């Protein structure tokens with residue numbers, strides 16, 4: 314096993330940074346590891362216009378650490394009412410890189426999401442025309458569909474027809490969780506790629522449910538059977554250009570996770586690239602970490618590969634029990650604590666210099 318690995322600086326192609334006083338700490342963790350990140354628009358209210366994205370971008374840039382040249386790449390939230398003109402404006406802006414489709418009710422802050430994809434066809438046609446990628450949270454939300462089958466049914470009922478109707482539309486199938494998604498992405502000639510999270514590579518639903526229910530392992534799409542985990546590991550570590558890194562790191566305060574009805578989302582930005590290194594090492598495929606983390610996403614988005622390098626060393630460190638969530642350091646209660654993935658446990662890879 315190598316003791317260190319040096320790769321082109323990686324990018325996170327799916328990230329939740331939130332807003333307000335929690336922004337600074339979250340940006341710091343990501344900027345330490347990644348050169349760029351695709352920033353999700355599911356704020357309250359959602360980021361639906363170029364003007365809102367410009368203001369949000371300013372708030373993020375204001376808290377980027379001085380020693381970092383981290384670049385946020387913005388997205389707009391697709392709604393039933395998004396117009397072709399908004400897509401045109403986004404494309405013109407240069408800093409908005411994509412639109413995000415949340416089926417209404419699928420996850421955190423998705424109430425304003427899409428109720429019927431046909432309502433978005435004029436906007437999607439414009440995306441296809443201009444080459445603007447559509448990022449998709451691929452889950453059916455119908456009450457009669459089992460939560461573990463939401464992704465599989467989405468492929469049949471929504472994604473396949475969408476690909477047929479828009480054969481040139483660039484699509485990122487976000488945070489895939491099943492072999493059905495892997496097989497679909499691998500088998501189609503459509504310009505579609507998929508992001509895979511570190512937590513779906515490292516865990517399956519047993520980790521969440523055996524021996525007690527672990528709210529910090531609850532996210533959407535929910536962790537699946539270990540056979541699906543194996544399919545994701547194979548896809549991510551294969552070197553295929555169709556798969557790339559997207560953490561879906563999704564912070565919520567401790568009190569919003571450890572409650573009778575907990576929020577969905579795992580926080581992984583404190584150790585994101587280190588966790589991917591762990592997953593690739595377990596698969597004995599560290600040689601393909603760079604393609605997944607630093608090359609494939611940039612190619613899909615038509616952006617240059619980062620010239621900077623990042624070195625990871627195989628050295629254990631202890632994950633803190635919690636991070637301060639927000640800037641009010643006097644308040645140490647659970648509403649101001651962020652529990653990171655593997656809190657209190659050891660991680661085997663470390664960024665050189667940390």
Ligand code: DOR
Pocket residue numbers: 329355420421450531532533534563564577578579
């Ligand atoms: O677990 C999740 N959390 N999945 C999502 O799709 C959204 C995210 C969030 O924003 O908290």
Ligand code: ZN
Pocket residue numbers: 327328329353561563
């Ligand atoms: Zn997400």
